[in-house]
Structures are given as C-alpha cells and as structure tokens.
Amino acid sequence: MNDLIKQHNLTEEEYQRIIKILGREPGIVELGIFSVMWSEHCSYKSSRVHLKKFPTTGPRVLQGPGENAGAIDIGDGLAAVFKMESHNHPSFIEPYQGAATGVGGILRDIFTMGARPVALLDSLRFGELSLPNNKHLVSGVVSGIAGYGNCMGIPTVGGEIYFDEIYNKNNLVNVFALGIVKKDRIFKGVATGVGNPVIYVGSKTGRDGIHGATMASDVFDDSSEAKRPTVQVGDPFTEKLLLEACLEVMNADLIVGIQDMGAAGLTSSSCEMAGRAGTGLDLHTDRVPTRETGMTPYEIMLSESQERMLIVTEKGKEAEVIGIFTKWDLDAVTIGEVTDTKRVRIFERGVLVADIPADALTDEAPLYNRPVAPPPYLEILRDIDVENIPVPSDLNKVLLTLLSSPSIASKEWVYSQYDHMVRTDTIVLPGSDAAVIRIKGTNKAIAMTTDCNSRYCFSDPFLGAAIAVAEAARNIVCGGGEPAAITDCLNFGNPEKPEIMWQFQEAVEGISAVCRKFNIPVISGNVSLYNETNDISIYPTPVIGMAGIIEDVSKRMTQYFKKEGDIIFLIGVNREELGMSEYLKEIHYKIRGVPPQLDLDLEKKVQDLCLLGIKEGIVKSAHDTSEGGLAVTLAECSLTAEGKNKGAEIELNDDIRADALLFGETQSRIIITVDKANAARIRNMASDMNVPMTLIGKVGGESLIVRHNSKELINIAVQEMSDAWRNAIPRQLGE
Amino acid sequence: MKFGIIVFPGSNCDHDCYHMVKHVLGKPASFIWHKEEDLSGLDVVLLPGGFSYGDYLRAGAIARFSPVMKSVGKFAEEGGLVLGICNGFQILLEAGLLPGTMLRNRSLKFICKDVHLRVDNINTPFTLDYFENQIIKMPIAHAEGNYYADEETLTKLQKNNQIVFRYSGTDGRITDDVNPNGAAGNIAGICNEQGNVLGMMPHPERCGEKILGGRDGYTIFESIVHYSEKILNKR
Numbered sequence: 008m009n010d011l012i013k014q015h016n017l018t019e020e021e022y023q024r025i026i027k028i029l030g031r032e033p034g035i036v037e038l039g040i041f042s043v044m045w046s047e048h049c050s051y052k053s054s055r056v057h058l059k060k061f062p063t064t065g066p067r068v069l070q071g072p073g074e075n076a077g078a079i080d081i082g083d084g085l086a087a088v089f090k091m092e093s094h095n096h097p098s099f100i101e102p103y104q105g106a107a108t109g110v111g112g113i114l115r116d117i118f119t120m121g122a123r124p125v126a127l128l129d130s131l132r133f134g135e136l137s138l139p140n141n142k143h144l145v146s147g148v149v150s151g152i153a154g155y156g157n158c159m160g161i162p163t164v165g166g167e168i169y170f171d172e173i174y175n176k177n178n179l180v181n182v183f184a185l186g187i188v189k190k191d192r193i194f195k196g197v198a199t200g201v202g203n204p205v206i207y208v209g210s211k212t213g214r215d216g217i218h219g220a221t222m223a224s225d226v227f228d229d230s231s232e233a234k235r236p237t238v239q240v241g242d243p244f245t246e247k248l249l250l251e252a253c254l255e256v257m258n259a260d261l262i263v264g265i266q267d268m269g270a271a272g273l274t275s276s277s278c279e280m281a282g283r284a285g286t287g288l289d290l291h292t293d294r295v296p297t298r299e300t301g302m303t304p305y306e307i308m309l310s311e312s313q314e315r316m317l318i319v320t321e322k323g324k325e326a327e328v329i330g331i332f333t334k335w336d337l338d339a340v341t342i343g344e345v346t347d348t349k350r351v352r353i354f355e356r357g358v359l360v361a362d363i364p365a366d367a368l369t370d371e372a373p374l375y376n377r378p379v380a381p382p383p384y385l386e387i388l389r390d391i392d393v394e395n396i397p398v399p400s401d402l403n404k405v406l407l408t409l410l411s412s413p414s415i416a417s418k419e420w421v422y423s424q425y426d427h428m429v430r431t432d433t434i435v436l437p438g439s440d441a442a443v444i445r446i447k448g449t450n451k452a453i454a455m456t457t458d459c460n461s462r463y464c465f466s467d468p469f470l471g472a473a474i475a476v477a478e479a480a481r482n483i484v485c486g487g488g489e490p491a492a493i494t495d496c497l498n499f500g501n502p503e504k505p506e507i508m509w510q511f512q513e514a515v516e517g518i519s520a521v522c523r524k525f526n527i528p529v530i531s532g533n534v535s536l537y538n539e540t541n542d543i544s545i546y547p548t549p550v551i552g553m554a555g556i557i558e559d560v561s562k563r564m565t566q567y568f569k570k571e572g573d574i575i576f577l578i579g580v581n582r583e584e585l586g587m588s589e590y591l592k593e594i595h596y597k598i599r600g601v602p603p604q605l606d607l608d609l610e611k612k613v614q615d616l617c618l619l620g621i622k623e624g625i626v627k628s629a630h631d632t633s634e635g636g637l638a639v640t641l642a643e644c645s646l647t648a649e650g651k652n653k654g655a656e657i658e659l660n661d662d663i664r665a666d667a668l669l670f671g672e673t674q675s676r677i678i679i680t681v682d683k684a685n686a687a688r689i690r691n692m693a694s695d696m697n698v699p700m701t702l703i704g705k706v707g708g709e710s711l712i713v714r715h716n717s718k719e720l721i722n723i724a725v726q727e728m729s730d731a732w733r734n735a736i737p738r739q740l741g742e
Numbered sequence: 743m744k745f746g747i748i749v750f751p752g753s754n755c756d757h758d759c760y761h762m763v764k765h766v767l768g769k770p771a772s773f774i775w776h777k778e779e780d781l782s783g784l785d786v787v788l789l790p791g792g793f794s795y796g797d798y799l800r801a802g803a804i805a806r807f808s809p810v811m812k813s814v815g816k817f818a819e820e821g822g823l824v825l826g827i828c829n830g831f832q833i834l835l836e837a838g839l840l841p842g843t844m845l846r847n848r849s850l851k852f853i854c855k856d857v858h859l860r861v862d863n864i865n866t867p868f869t870l871d872y873f874e875n876q877i878i879k880m881p882i883a884h885a886e887g888n889y890y891a892d893e894e895t896l897t898k899l900q901k902n903n904q905i906v907f908r909y910s911g912t913d914g915r916i917t918d919d920v921n922p923n924g925a926a927g928n929i930a931g932i933c934n935e936q937g938n939v940l941g942m943m944p945h946p947e948r949c950g951e952k953i954l955g956g957r958d959g960y961t962i963f964e965s966i967v968h969y970s971e972k973i974l975n976k977r
Binding site (some may be wrong): 149150153154157158159160242243245247251305336421423424425426427428429430431433434436447560639723 | 752753754755757758761762765771791792793795796797798834851852853854855869881883944947948950951953954
C-alpha cells in the first residue's frame with residue numbers, strides 16, 4: 008500500500024487526510040483522482056497562499072483568476088480573454104508534442120470562455136544552443152508550436168526566447184493566448200442545474216498522458232526520458248473542429264457550463280465544474296468514447312488525451328448540442344448529470360467506483376505554507392568588483408559579439424516558422440517591442456508582450472520580477488498601447504526547498520508591487536514548480552504576459568528608425584549599472600552583481616511621455632533598452648526588415664565608464680525618434696511632464712556611430728551588424 | 743457579381759478571404775460548406791488556405807473528395823472563375839484541376855514571410871490589372887509549397903503561358919536564392935489552359951490593405967471585378 012501511495016506522489020499525511028475525508032480507505036480510482044487533483048500542478052498547494060497577494064481587480068476586469076482564463080473589458084462591447092500556461096516538463100521529454108499540446112491546452116482555455124482565439128505568444132527558455140540536445144529541443148519545440156498554431160489558424164505574433172546553461176536539463180515553454188468575445192457572452196466552467204445532462208465532446212479518450220499532471224509536479228533526474236508515455240499527443244485539426252463546434256454551440260445558446268479537459272483530464276474538469284457550482288456530478292465512464300477497448304475507469308478518469316471538453320446543457324437540449332458536434336464530425340455523448348449531492352460519483356456499468364465530496368478535491372485540497380529562507384549564495388553572487396573588470400579596447404567587437412549571442416540575436420529563424428499573419432490582423436509583426444493586432448469592426452488594436460529576465464531574478468527575485476512587469480509595460484507603451492492587465496507564468500524549482508519558496512514569495516511580491524503602482528491587475532496565470540534536475544534548479548523565471556489597448560489603430564508604433572534626418576532622443580537617464588548584464592556574461596563570463604535599480608516613479612513618467620508622444624503623432628519610433636543596453640537597442644532600431652537598414656550618429660556625454668554606458672542595462676529608458684520639426688515640441692512635453700530626456704543624435708548614414716564625449720566608441724556598418732544579428736541562430740544550428 | 747468561399751473543416755483563411763471580398767473589395771460573398779454541392783448564382787469560387795483535413799497525409803489529398811469539389815470541377819468547366827490560395831492551390835492540384843503536385847519545402851520547415859513575385863502573365867482574369875512583369879510583394883505561409891511537375895508539364899505550362907507568378911528578386915530576376923521553397927522554375931502560381939482557374943501559394947488576401955503593409959494582393963480581386971464587368975458589358 009505504501010508503494011501505491013508513493014507511486015501516486017502523495018505524502019503519508021495527505022493519504023491520512025484522504026481517509027479522513029472519505030471516512031474510509033480510498034479505492035484505486037479514488038486514489039488516482041486525489042493524486043492528480045492534489046498534485047502541485049492542479050492544486051497550487053504550495054503557491055496558493057502567495058498568489059492571494061496579487062491585485063486582481065480594476066475597472067476593466069470582467070473575470071479575474073479562478074476561471075479558465077481572465078477577461079478584461081476593452082470597450083465597444085468586447086472583452087479580451089487571455090492567459091499564459093506552461094508546458095515545461097512534457098516539452099523536455101518530448102519537445103514536439105509537449106510544445107504542441109501546450110498550445111492546444113491554452114487555446115482551449117480561451118475558447119472555453121466563448122472567445123475566439125486571435126493571437127499566441129511564446130516565452131521560451133533553453134540551455135546553451137551549442138549543445139546538440141538543446142538544438143534538438145529548440146527545433147522540436149518551435150516546430151511543435153508551429154504545427155499546432157499554424158493548423159489552428161491562430162497567428163503566433165510574438166514572444167521571447169533565451170538561452171542559458173541553467174536550462175540545459177529543464178527547458179521552459181510558456182504559451183500565452185488571447186481571444187476576443189462579446190463581453191456579455193463569456194462562458195464559465197460551472198455545472199449548475201440539478202438534472203442537467205453532462206456531455207462529453209471532442210476526441211476519444213486514450214491511454215496517453217495518464218499522470219501527466221503528477222509528472223509535472225515532480226523533479227527530473229537522468230531517467231526522465233522514460234516518462235515519455237505521460238506526454239500527450241496533439242491533433243490540431245480536431246482542435247480546430249472543436250473550436251468551431253464549441254463557438255457554434257455557444258452562439259446557439261445551448262451552454263450552461265463548459266470546461267476543457269486539460270491537466271488531469273476528465274477528473275479535473277468534472278471536479279472543478281461541480282466545485283465551482285456547489286453541486287455534484289454523476290458520471291458513467293462506460294459511456295465515454297474510448298480509442299481502445301478495455302480501458303479501466305482509472306485510466307479513463309486520468310487520461311490526458313487532448314482536444315476534449317465537458318459541456319453542461321439544459322435538460323432536453325442534448326440532441327441540439329450533439330447535432331452540432333456531429334456536423335463537425337466530432338463525438339458528443341451524454342455521460343452523466345448534475346446532482347445536488349455535492350459529490351462526484353463515478354460509475355462503471357452501474358457500479359459505483361468512486362464517491363468523493365467535490366470540494367475535497369478543490370477548495371479543501373492541501374494548502375502548504377512552506378518554509379522560506381534566502382539562499383546562502385546570495386551574498387557571493389551579488390558581490391561584484393567592477394573596478395577589476397577592464398573596459399575592452401575594441402567595443403565594436405563587443406557589440407558584434409552581443410548582437411550574435413543567441414539571446415539577443417534576431418529570432419527570425421523562430422518566428423518565420425510560425426504563421427504570424429493569418430487572420431489578417433497582425434499590424435505590428437514579430438520583432439518589435441510589442442506585437443499588435445487590430446480588432447476588425449472597431450478602431451482599436453491590442454498590443455501584447457511577454458517578458459522576464461531570469462538572471463535578474465536569480466540575484467534578486469523581487470527586483471527581477473518587478474522589472475519584468477515594468478519592462479512588459481514599457482514594451483506595450485513602445486507599441487503605442489495603454490497597459491491593461493497581466494497574466495503570469497511562474498516557473499520555479501522545488502518548492503519543498505526553503506530557498507526556492509523564498510524566491511517564489513519575493514517574485515510574487517515584486518510583481519504585486521509594480522502592478523499596484525501602475526494599476527495593472529493580474530487576471531490569470533499559472534505556476535510551474537519542480538523545474539529541477541539532479542538537484543539543480545532553474546533560475547526563478549516569473550514570466551509576465553501583458554496586454555495593452557490602443558484606442559486608435561493608426562497610433563500603433565514600431566521600434567525601427569523611419570527616416571534619415573530624424574532626431575533621436577533618449578527618455579530616461581543613463582547610470583553605471585553592469586550587474587547581471589548580458590555584457591558581463593557574454594564578454595567577461597561573469598554572472599555577478601545585482602540587477603539594475605528600478606525607480607517606479609521615473610518608470611511611470613518615462614512611459615507616460617513616450618505614450619503621449621505617440622498619441623500626439625510626434626514619435627516615429629520607440630524602443631526600450633533591455634538586454635545588451637543602449638548600444639544593442641540602437642543597433643536594433645537600425646536593423647529593419649528588407650534592406651531598409653538605417654544608420655545613426657550618436658553623441659553621449661554622461662560621466663560613466665564606456666562599457667557601462669554602452670552595454671549596461673539601466674531600466675526606464677526608451678529611445679524615440681521624431682521629425683526634426685517636432686524636436687522642440689517633444690522637448691516641451693518632456694519638460695512640462697518633468698521627464699528627463701536627452702537629444703542623443705540623428706538617423707542617417709550606413710553605419711552606427713557612437714561617440715562618448717567626442718571620442719568614437721562604436722563605428723560599424725549597419726550591414727555588418729545585420730549579418731551578425733540575423734545569421735547567429737541559423738549558424739549555431741548548423742543551417 | 744458574387745464570390746463563394748468554400749469552407750473545408752480545417753480551412754483557416756476562409757474568414758480572411760471573406761473580409762477581403764466583403765469589406766475591402768465591397769462585393770457580396772458567402773461561405774459554402776464543403777458538404778454542399780450547389781454553386782449556382784456564383785461568379786467566383788475561392789478555395790481558401792488552411793489545413794483542409796489536418797493535412798497529416800499530404801495537403802489537399804482528402805479535401806479533393808469533399809462533395810463540393812465535384813461541383814467546383816463542373817463550375818470551372820463551364821468557365822466560372824476559380825481561385826485557390828495556398829491550401830486551395832494544393833487542393834486544385836490534388837483534384838486535377840491544375841497540373842503538378844506539391845512537395846514539402848526544401849527547408850522541411852513551415853515558412854511565413856513576405857516574398858517578391860514577378861507577374862509573368864497579365865492575360866488572365868485574375869491579373870489583368872497588373873502590368874507586364876510587375877514585381878509585387880506578398881506573404882507566403884506554408885510547409886508544402888515546393889511545386890513539382892515533370893519536364894513535359896513544365897514545358898507545356900511555359901508554352902501555354904500558364905505560369906502566372908514566379909518567386910523573384912526585387913529586380914525581377916528569377917534565381918535560386920530568391921526561391922523560398924524550392925519550387926520548380928520558381929513557380930508561385932499557375933493557371934489552367936483556359937485561364938479561368940488560378941492556383942497560387944502566396945496569400946493575396948493578406949495584403950489588400952495599407953494597414954497590413956501593402957496592397958499588391960488587392961489587384962487580384964480588383965482584376966476579377968474588372969474582368970467580370972467587361973464580360974457583363976459584352977453581353
């Protein structure tokens with residue numbers, strides 16, 4: 008028996024709790040159900056106490072955390088529904104299917120709410136690209152995302168991808184999806200109305216993905232690849248049919264409640280629907296369409312086969328619902344009904360095989376306030392002697408090295424494999440600070456971004472997470488958007504270690520602090536713990552997905568220099584900050600120091616000026632400085648698509664050492680360009696708003712030239728930068 | 743004049759085509775479910791892009807058996823205009839309405855990006871508003887766009903002036919380095935001998951509005967309208 012409990016990843020204490028709840032020993036089906044519902048992945052048992060700290064309300068919020076996805080009011084009677092989710096563990100074991108089903112899962116979360124998904128973004132972390140296994144993982148994950156999203160016809164419009172050896176054995180695949188719905192037509196995952204039928208729709212149930220959620224709630228070791236059978240297999244074509252059929256059923260007013268079967272499959276969808284509604288459910292596993300014969304109730308309840316949904320409709324409307332799914336060649340079978348028992352009861356050929364109080368699985372799941380303690384390495388990590396780091400003599404070479412480091416280099420190799428234009432709404436294509444899609448039938452657009460610098464979080468998780476939110480907002484602003492709300496995907500190591508829980512707690516507080524200051528609510532999210540292999544944990548990686556609203560679609564913005572002679576301004580101030588920078592890592596092989604400071608008042612002012620400049624039609628390009636500092640930011644402004652590269656001449660006069668000036672990652676800075684005729688106007692705006700802003704140069708020429716107190720530090724042909732930047736990733740992949 | 747947009751279960755550019763015709767071009771459009779057979783009252787049939795049946799086997803291989811395809815064949819035979827875009831082109835090949843077949847891109851990857859095309863035939867109902875050898879910019883988005891036909895077919899296509907679009911440089915040169923997928927002769931689009939059926943891999947419906955970065959695709963839809971008006975005037 009002890010072995011059985013262990014196999015189910017339950018502690019002795021949790022097992023005793025099950026006995027107390029049931030008043031008896033659990034049967035095998037019940038044990039399976041408890042194990043997945045109480046897994047970290049489904050129950051958030053280690054994280055829930057902290058997640059309560061997030062600000063989750065605001066005038067735009069229509070749905071906060073707790074449903075399949077969050078929703079905000081974007082005006083015109085519409086809502087944007089969005090969420091981000093991780094598929095880290097399966098993507099490491101089987102990169103193509105792991106990533107593909109990650110996309111499938113988040114899309115179901117969106118259309119379960121009644122929204123048609125209109126955009127995807129991916130935040131990816133891999134180990135060093137030079138290692139063969141990482142090449143395999145990168146290629147597999149990217150083609151998995153492409154294979155699913157492209158077939159569904161939902162554009163993958165942006166995201167981020169970083170490479171660091173810390174992710175060698177634990178890559179991260181976080182997928183963000185956003186959908187649009189009429190705001191009075193949002194559907195929820197509730198099983199209400201005693202006697203209402205419960206209909207199973209979509210793919211047949213197979214033996215794939217059993218215990219996927221449990222697998223995702225455990226650390227890895229060298230034998231992790233043997234866990235491949237716990238990874239599900241995706242079928243985007245069926246999901247496309249499911250999407251269209253579900254939206255059709257919703258339009259026909261046939262839905263009481265609807266929930267997708269994601270992690271923990273039929274178990275979690277049924278328990279959560281009953282739990283939310285305060286009702287009970289009777290389900291008959293022998294009625295569930297299966298892919299093979301002889302599946303046990305245990306397997307049926309725990310399968311994570313993809314592309315399935317559970318629908319509660321009104322009694323008497325079953326035939327109409329089933330008719331629509333039949334049109335789309337999908338299975339639809341009534342497998343049970345809503346009861347007033349407040350219990351989830353599972354029958355197999357009339358025999359009761361599980362009988363559990365619904366709230367025992369959700370509300371009464373274990374809740375841990377795990378011990379926290381700062382990690383012992385912090386003091387050493389944060390200590391840095393900058394004086395002993397020499398300023399390289401050839402700064403051109405430094406810039407070219409940084410431009411060709413995979414984390415900074417062009418991601419065209421990735422996004423050209425994604426259909427980023429389908430739906431004909433993508434009006435700022437991948438490669439700029441924020442992706443922008445228009446909303447047809449309105450004058451609006453939505454800007455989206457995902458952000459996190461996990462190296463910052465490693466040194467200071469509070470500050471690193473705060474910077475992730477601030478940078479996300481800055482990116483939205485650089486796209487012309489008003490930051491509206493965030494979703495988050497919190498990727499951490501083993502929560503049973505106090506230093507990991509400390510990182511988690513700090514990160515949550517960092518996110519909360521900036522969200523409160525900027526009035527940006529957290530409307531949905533996901534936690535992925537146990538990202539750890541052989542006792543080595545990933546850097547804390549709290550990824551922020553943010554959406555912003557552009558009221559006038561003509562006021563969207565990109566980062567690229569537009570015209571020779573345009574004046575370049577730097578909004579914000581330069582400081583001497585080198586800690587945890589890409590420059591230190593790539594050039595001096597040092598991962599040391601503290602992240603750049605974040606002055607929230609300054610940050611807000613910088614963003615306000617930039618956004619006003621865009622709204623007034625003065626600003627012609629806007630790009631925030633991040634990894635690689637000012638020099639990389641300027642280079643990126645120069646490098647546009649299709650040989651329209653434009654150089655620039657820059658003069659800086661700060662009293663800062665040259666490498667810190669060029670490559671330091673001081674926050675709250677945006678590079679903008681304006682027409683010469685508008686230079687005075689933007690200056691007046693800056694001084695009226697009391698925002699520091701400096702004229703640093705003008706657009707033009709074939710080279711990027713940067714002078715510091717009249718001394719030339721950088722002088723590189725744009726074409727040379729372009730080659731280094733564009734070809735780095737394909738070259739490293741040997742293509 | 744009326745456009746019909748065929749909807750296979752996995753079509754995903756159907757709404758984009760509808761938007762293009764109805765809201766940008768301002769002409770009537772309707773969706774035709776692939777299980778329907780009635781195409782009466784239509785002047786133009788569009789086969790949109792997507793993954794008609796998931797395309798796990800070979801793009802378009804199953805779609806050709808959809809009931810509507812018989813009607814599309816008849817419609818084309820009677821001189822109706824048929825435009826297949828991306829997956830629609832693949833389906834036209836599988837259905838035998840156009841010659842040749844599609845292989846996987848030589849990179850073995852899905853490719854989504856803007857490419858340049860040279861318009862090699864402006865004497866079709868779809869291209870009459872372009873000028874001879876005009877260079878246009880249009881996005882591609884496909885994994886199987888590597889057009890293949892045997893030498894005999896290629897010679898015939900050339901001789902009959904059936905090659906309508908080729909991948910080209912901005913200066914009009916047709917070279918391998920501007921061929922995104924390995925297509926024979928840089929072929930991006932071909933028509934049948936009569937010229938009333940056009941298949942093309944690039945997506946004109948994705949570049950019909952300035953906000954999307956260009957209007958080169960609009961010209962195809964505009965040409966169709968002008969052609970149809972001419973026919974009507976003649977009558």
